[in-house]
Structure formats: structure tokens, C-alpha cells
Amino acid sequence: MDLRPDDDQRALKAGMRELLQARFPRERLREAADADRPGPAFDRALWRALGEAGLFSLRLPEKDGGAGLGLPEAVLVFEEAGRALLPGPLVATHLAAGHVPGAAEGAAVVTAVDRPGMVEHLDASDAVLLLNHPSVHVLSTAGGTGREKLPGRPVRSVDPTTPLYDVRQLPPAVTDHAMQVAAPGADRLRREAALLTAAQQLGSASRTLEMAVDHARTRIQFGRPIGTFQAVQHLCAQMLVRAEIARSSVHAASLTMTACDISAAKLLADDAAVRNARDCLQLHGGLGFSWDMDVHLHLKRSWLRLEQWQGAYEAEEVLAAALSNGPTEGVPDHRFREMDWTFNGVE
Amino acid sequence: MDLTYSPEEEDFRRCLRAWLRRTLPKLPPKPPPSDWPARRAYDCAWQRALYDAGYAGLHWPVDAGGQGATPTQHLIFLEETELAGAPYVGANFVGLLHAGPTIATEGTAGQRARWLPPILRGEEVWCQGFSEPEAGSDLASLRTRAVRDGDAYVVTGSKIWTSHAQVADWCELLVRTDPAAPRHRGLSWLALPMDAPGVTVRPLRTLAGSTEFAEVFLDDVRIPLAHRIGAENDGWRVTMVTLSFERGTAFAGEVVACCRTLARLAAVAKENGRWEDTALRRRLGRLNADFTALWRLVQANVSEAESSLRTGGDGVPGLGGSVFKLHYSQARQELYDTAADILGPHCLDADHEWTAERLSSLSYTIAAGTSQIQRNIIAERILGLPKGR
Structure with missing residues (x-):
């Protein structure tokens, strides 16, 4: 039993901190926070950089292009994301890696919803993970915006760096757009x-x-x-x-x-x-x-x-x-x- | 990060469980809470049983007569004895957790041979003479004087909040041997025989009605120089080394006990209908989070102690003890306040187990460094904030 992160885990965490200091320094956070409404365009270059760094593919097996690491490692790098106030649907895209094409590499932006309520970064998303049923479905937004596929009213978000959409109704288990994926439940x-x-x-x-x-x-x-x-x-x-x-x-x-x-x-x-x-x-x-x-x-x-x-x-x-x-x-x-x-x- | 125990540790757990299963049914019934001589006898018999089975001084070094167990094994011991409902350390608390470790670390070979075996065998009980009426949180301001006279110190002063003084054979006594030195540098650590002429013990009642506390008056008590542990005027450092024996396991058994109490609280609330109250239910849920987290914090502190030992350090789990104690003492009080909420008017029955615990829980934010002192420690020693006054 040893609840402390080991040397490799500490190095991983330190590496994430360095990466974020380089790719998402405070000035970038302030630019995003200080931008006039309706807020800055989603930073896809940053998203790709995060993908290249392995933030999303961290837990995928190495044969699938991942690092083959586990949740303890994921927790440590997400601590760094929280520390830097890194914006974006980080958790959803991380969970979508291996299930939604492009998510692992940061080429796709994926948000998620598990019940009616506020959905983050809906318009910027290429897909939505639907977690309101026992099995996981993915709603692709191809050929439209996220808001057209999953009706949501944009609200003035209390967090200036996280656009929010008020989604009142979720699709039924089976729709034309939503595909069940072979993910864990x-x-x-x-x-x-x-x-x-x-x-x-x-x-x-x-x-x-x-x-x-x-x-x-x-x-x-x-x-x-x-x-x-x-x-x-x-x-x-x-x-x-x-x-x-x-x-x-x-x-x-x-x-x-x-x-x-x-x-x-x-x-x-x-x-x-x-x-x-x-x-x-x-x-x-x-x-x-x-x-x-x-x-x-x-x-x-x-x-x-x-x-x-x-x-x-x-x-x-x-x-x-x-x-x-x-x-x-x-x-x-x-x-x-x-x-x-x-x-x-x-x- | 890893929460699994090694095969050796699991083996240790299995053997301990088997021993507890064989041994506990043969224990005599617990004595009444206010019968201190009977309680001493009961606690010492339990210590003797541990000694005979090879579990005495589990976390003490082997050369001090202990078992040299790892912090993790000690944690397993505390967890399993609590789960099995074994007796607590009781009257042997100071001997096993304070005075003994101090003598083991700082005593001469002769002093170790004289005092350690009787502690491990449950033959001699120790109490602690640190606090004074005018020296509580500011312990270094203590005034009890020890003046050399031939081959002895003549000690005069008084000590307070001395648990088990009525039944103790020895007292670990912190005294001032050099009044001219800076506060921390004029103190010495002495082993006081409680039957020495000039020692008067006056029991004090706690607000819970219990009488484990006492005031100890010392009037020209002669204590041989040979009873001094460590160098003269080095008593502050000698006292502080005791802390290095703690290794993150303090209160580990109590956290286990609180988890069980919490489950019983939920059962009673379901029986008497209080469970239907969302606010009460949420309060219980939050307590569950608190005690779950406290158990994890114990595991984290033990991990740190263990790694420190492995890498040749002293096994002191940093200052995590202050973090733990602050949160635990508060959670324990909240636990029994919540119990009162569930009991309703029955919480006014002072004989109810949870009411007694509610009263005794009030000492947790005071004893062994008040919550305010713990926050000072965290602010200055962990966060590095400038020393305040």
C-alpha cells in the first residue's frame, strides 16, 4: 500500500504542468476571459496540442495509439488542467477517446450530457456523448452545429471561459443521429x-x-x-x-x-x-x-x-x-x- | 499509487485475526468505567496477552523489545483489533505511546532495561506530567522547578490534566532545570515514581463526569539524577522525539470505530423515522465522506511514514498529523451532534452511549494541541507563513 504518486506519476504530472505553462500560459487564460461576448472561438489548435500530448488518449492501449495508463495517472494530469483553468470539454473528450473518431488526437471536440441541464461547449463540439441511458450513445453533429442536433438555448455563462447551453430535452435511446458505441456502460x-x-x-x-x-x-x-x-x-x-x-x-x-x-x-x-x-x-x-x-x-x-x-x-x-x-x-x-x-x- | 497490501501484510492480518478470534472470547467482562483500579488491571491483562502473543510494542524497534513492525502492519493491527472489538490501549497509553518511545530513543542501556520491559508486559503504568495550570498551549512556559541536591533533583510545582495519575506507577515529568536559559532550553525530562514522598494526586472531574484526570502536586519531591532521560536542559528536544513514533497511525482505530458508529446512526434513524428528513440524511452522507476521506488520509500518512523509513528517514509522516487531527476532531464532534439530532429528546439521557461520547468528543479539539495550535503549526511549518504573534 502506498497512496503517494510514484516517480513516474510525479514526472507525468510535472510534464503536464510544463506543457500547460507553454501552451496555455496565464495570458491565454486572460485573453479568453477578457474577450467580448459571445466569447472567443474555440481554440482547436490548443485542442490538437493537448491531443498530441496525450491528454485524451492517455488511457488507450498502446496498440491504439494511447499511453496505456490508468485512472490514477489521468487524475494527476486533470489536476494540472484544473490548476491552469484549462477550458474545453476535457472530461468528455477524454472519455470519448477510442469511441469517437478524432477524440484521442484532439481532432474532434466532444462534449457530454447525462440529463437535461447545462451542456458545455455544445456549438463547438463535433459530437455529444449521451450518458442518459445504460448504454453509451454518440450524437454526431456532422452537417450542422451541435445546437441544431441537440436543441439548447445559449445562456450567459457565469464562467466566462465555458459557453453553456440550456438543454431541456435529451434524445430517446435510439435516434437517427445517435449511434450506440461499444464503450463500457x-x-x-x-x-x-x-x-x-x-x-x-x-x-x-x-x-x-x-x-x-x-x-x-x-x-x-x-x-x-x-x-x-x-x-x-x-x-x-x-x-x-x-x-x-x-x-x-x-x-x-x-x-x-x-x-x-x-x-x-x-x-x-x-x-x-x-x-x-x-x-x-x-x-x-x-x-x-x-x-x-x-x-x-x-x-x-x-x-x-x-x-x-x-x-x-x-x-x-x-x-x-x-x-x-x-x-x-x-x-x-x-x-x-x-x-x-x-x-x-x-x- | 496503490491500495493493495503485500502477501506478507495479508499474512500478518490473517494471523492476527485468528489470534483475536481465539483470544477475545476468553477476556473477562469490562470493569465499570469509574473503577480505576479494576480498569488498570483489565488494561494490563490485555497488554500481557498481547505480549505473550508477540504483539506488544508492535511499532517499537526490535532493540527496544518491540516487534519492529512497519507502519502498514501497525495500521493493520489497529484496524483489525478495532474491527474485532478488542480492548483499547487504555491506561497503558502514555507508557506505550509516549514515555516508552522516549526512553527507547533517548535512554541509556540501563534506563531502557529498567523501564521498557515492564511497559511491554503491562506491569507498570505511566502518566504524563507536561501541562501545568499556567502552561497549556504554551507548554514551554512551564514552571515546575527541579533543583539539584546531591544525587537527586528536588522538584516543586504542579501538573494538571494528568490522565490515569491515580493508578500510575511512573510519570513522565517535564521540569525546568535552568530558569535563566531561554524557555525551550532550560527543561529536562524525568521519570517520577508516583509513590515518592511529596507527590499528591487530586482527581479532577471532566465535564463528562469521568475522573481519569488529575492534578498532581509536587512538594520537594526527590528524584534521582539517574532518572533523567537525555541531557540536562535538553528535555524539550527529548519530549519532541516521542512524536516520531506516531507514524501516521494516531486515531486510526478510532476512525474505524466512527465508521461503524455512523452505520449504526443510519440504522437508528431508519427505525425512528428521522431518515425521512432530507437534511439529516445529507448530513449523514457528508459524514460518510468525511470519515471515508479520513481513512484515506491515514493511509496516505502511513504511506509517507513507510517510505521515509525505507529511504533511511525517521519515519515521521511530515506534518500530515496536524491536518488529520484538525479534520478528525471536528468530524467526531459533528458525528455525535448528528447522533443527538437522531436521538431527539433521548440525547438528554446522560447514560446513553452516544451522549457520553458527545460529551467526551468535546476534548478532541483541545487535547494534544488545540485546533488553534494545529492551525498555527500548519500555517508556519507547512505553508511557511511568517511567524505571527
Whole structure:
């Protein structure tokens, strides 16, 4: 048993950080955030670069052009994506690799939907993963825009770098456009999506902690760094606790993939991302409330990720249901059996 | 990242389980909570049983009479004994987890031979004389004085919050031997025999009504110089090495116990109808996430300790202990507050198990470094924020 990333895994994570610093530096994030509405065109060159770097094909077997790695590795690189606030339907395209042509290479942009609600990057997408049925379907948008194939009303997205579309109705299991693909069941993909979304939240939570600590060290008030004040120190300490609780939870979930571990990881990582962004914002005072700082971008993205692939309400219901799920033996490894994964609560 | 246990570890688990299955049914009934001499006898008999079976001082080094087990094996031990409902370390807590490890690391060969075997065999009980009425979180400000007189120190002062003082044979005592030195550099660590003339123990009642605490008064108590562990005035460092024995496993058994309590809470809520309350159900779900994550954090800390040992380090799991303790103490309090919510008016019955636990949970954010002190530690030592005042 060793819950720490090994040397190869650490190197992979560091490599992803370097890649993003080169291909998606802060200036690019700011360009996207500061663009006039309706927002910048989708950056397909960046998408291809991410594909070439293996972000989407990471878990495909080597014979299929992938790196043959697993979810623990995917979690580490998605942490970096969350840290950099990398935009785009990253999780959906990653899950589509091997099932939707072009997804693995970053040639295709794939978004996903599992229920009526907000769909990200719909217009820019070449295909939509439909995860609202037990088996996985792909809706191709060839010959039209995503919005023509899956009717959705564009909304003014709270996250300036993630266009959202309000989709009220999902296609039935069989339509002219949707093709069933030989993927693992939708249940499995929803779990993976929740995990990789949690990984991005964890990356964001770690980043806002760093930003808060940097500011606390350098910002002088009352003649000294504000980081000398206990009120500020304790705020930062609590941010670290949230991030570390989320980290061990997300990393363990990537190994067990049990419903309970996944829900705990998503719930705690959502919490860490949202609340760390809030505390970071508070710590920056007036600066924190300004558009030019990145804090609000982390907060807004974390709100978005919170709503995706299992919000707090659903995660808590899954976790509550697990408590009465048969005989209990104590610790998570023994106690939590696999249970039906439902996104509609347990009633 | 890997959560599987090695074949050797699984083997260790199997043997331990088999031993627990054979041994636990033969234990005498638990004594009443307020009968301290009986509790001491019970705890020491359990320690003796562990000793005879080769499980005593599992995580102690072999040359100190321990088993030299890995942090992971220690974790398995804590997990399995809790799952099996085995007795807790109880009155032997200080001996096995504080005083013993300190003597093992810092004591001379003679001191180790004198004090370690009786701890491992469950023959001598230790208590801790660190805190004072005027030295709590600011432990280094302690005032109990030790003045050399021939071959002994003459010690005067008082200690407080000393658990099991009534039934202890020895006390690990932190005293000031050089009042002129800077605070941390004038302290020494002494082994005080509790039956020495001039030692007075006055039991204190906790808010839970229990009496494990005591105040210990020391009036011109003579303690042989040979009872000093480590160098004179080096007591602060000597005290801190104890922490290196912790290795990420502190409270591991309790997390297992809390997971079980949580499942029982859900069962009671289903019985009495409170389960229908969405807010209550969500609260239980969140607690499940918290304790699941705490177990994972224990595994992460143990991983770190184990890797540190493998690479020739001291096996101290960084400062993850502070992170764990902050979250655990809060989650434990929330667990029993939620239990009260489920029990309704029955939570007012002080004899209800969960009410007693609710009361005792209040100590968790205070004992062994308050939550505020833990946050100071995290801010200054992990995050590197400038030292505040």
C-alpha cells in the first residue's frame, strides 16, 4: 500500500504542468476571459496540442495509439488542467477517446450530457456523448452545429471561459443521429467523469491555496505581511486541510472506483475548490473582487464543476444510502460494496 | 499509487485475526468505567496477552523489545483489533505511546532495561506530567522547578490534566532545570515514581463526569539524577522525539470505530423515522465522506511514514498529523451532534452511549494541541507563513 504518486506519476504530472505553462500560459487564460461576448472561438489548435500530448488518449492501449495508463495517472494530469483553468470539454473528450473518431488526437471536440441541464461547449463540439441511458450513445453533429442536433438555448455563462447551453430535452435511446458505441456502460463513464471532474477541482483548490499564501506573504498592512496575523494564517491552514482531505480522497477513488469513494471524492473536492476560491477571494480584499484577478475565474469554474457529474445533493444521497447498504464491517475498504450508481438520488 | 497490501501484510492480518478470534472470547467482562483500579488491571491483562502473543510494542524497534513492525502492519493491527472489538490501549497509553518511545530513543542501556520491559508486559503504568495550570498551549512556559541536591533533583510545582495519575506507577515529568536559559532550553525530562514522598494526586472531574484526570502536586519531591532521560536542559528536544513514533497511525482505530458508529446512526434513524428528513440524511452522507476521506488520509500518512523509513528517514509522516487531527476532531464532534439530532429528546439521557461520547468528543479539539495550535503549526511549518504573534 502506498497512496503517494510514484516517480513516474510525479514526472507525468510535472510534464503536464510544463506543457500547460507553454501552451496555455496565464495570458491565454486572460485573453479568453477578457474577450467580448459571445466569447472567443474555440481554440482547436490548443485542442490538437493537448491531443498530441496525450491528454485524451492517455488511457488507450498502446496498440491504439494511447499511453496505456490508468485512472490514477489521468487524475494527476486533470489536476494540472484544473490548476491552469484549462477550458474545453476535457472530461468528455477524454472519455470519448477510442469511441469517437478524432477524440484521442484532439481532432474532434466532444462534449457530454447525462440529463437535461447545462451542456458545455455544445456549438463547438463535433459530437455529444449521451450518458442518459445504460448504454453509451454518440450524437454526431456532422452537417450542422451541435445546437441544431441537440436543441439548447445559449445562456450567459457565469464562467466566462465555458459557453453553456440550456438543454431541456435529451434524445430517446435510439435516434437517427445517435449511434450506440461499444464503450463500457454509461454508469462507468459517469463515475470516471465525476472522478476526473473532482481531480480538476482538486487542482484548482491547490492553486487558490498557493495564491492565498503568496498574497499573505507579500501584502503589507499595518506595517507587516498580513500572513503574520492569525486570522489570516488560520484561514490558509483550513484551506490546506480541505485540499489535503480532497487529495487523499480523489487519489484513493482513482484506485477503487467504488461508488462511495467516487462520491466522497467529488463532494470533498467540490467543497475544497469552491471554499478555497472563496477564502482566497476574501484574503485578497478589494483585489479579490476585481475582474483582473484570476480568483473569480477559479470560483466560477468551481461552481460549474460542482454542478457537473454529481452535485452535492446527489453525492450526499449516494453516501447516505451506502451507510445502510448491507452489513457493515467498519472501514471503507471492507464496508462499501458496489452499489447502483444513480444520478437521480435514491428515493 | 496503490491500495493493495503485500502477501506478507495479508499474512500478518490473517494471523492476527485468528489470534483475536481465539483470544477475545476468553477476556473477562469490562470493569465499570469509574473503577480505576479494576480498569488498570483489565488494561494490563490485555497488554500481557498481547505480549505473550508477540504483539506488544508492535511499532517499537526490535532493540527496544518491540516487534519492529512497519507502519502498514501497525495500521493493520489497529484496524483489525478495532474491527474485532478488542480492548483499547487504555491506561497503558502514555507508557506505550509516549514515555516508552522516549526512553527507547533517548535512554541509556540501563534506563531502557529498567523501564521498557515492564511497559511491554503491562506491569507498570505511566502518566504524563507536561501541562501545568499556567502552561497549556504554551507548554514551554512551564514552571515546575527541579533543583539539584546531591544525587537527586528536588522538584516543586504542579501538573494538571494528568490522565490515569491515580493508578500510575511512573510519570513522565517535564521540569525546568535552568530558569535563566531561554524557555525551550532550560527543561529536562524525568521519570517520577508516583509513590515518592511529596507527590499528591487530586482527581479532577471532566465535564463528562469521568475522573481519569488529575492534578498532581509536587512538594520537594526527590528524584534521582539517574532518572533523567537525555541531557540536562535538553528535555524539550527529548519530549519532541516521542512524536516520531506516531507514524501516521494516531486515531486510526478510532476512525474505524466512527465508521461503524455512523452505520449504526443510519440504522437508528431508519427505525425512528428521522431518515425521512432530507437534511439529516445529507448530513449523514457528508459524514460518510468525511470519515471515508479520513481513512484515506491515514493511509496516505502511513504511506509517507513507510517510505521515509525505507529511504533511511525517521519515519515521521511530515506534518500530515496536524491536518488529520484538525479534520478528525471536528468530524467526531459533528458525528455525535448528528447522533443527538437522531436521538431527539433521548440525547438528554446522560447514560446513553452516544451522549457520553458527545460529551467526551468535546476534548478532541483541545487535547494534544488545540485546533488553534494545529492551525498555527500548519500555517508556519507547512505553508511557511511568517511567524505571527
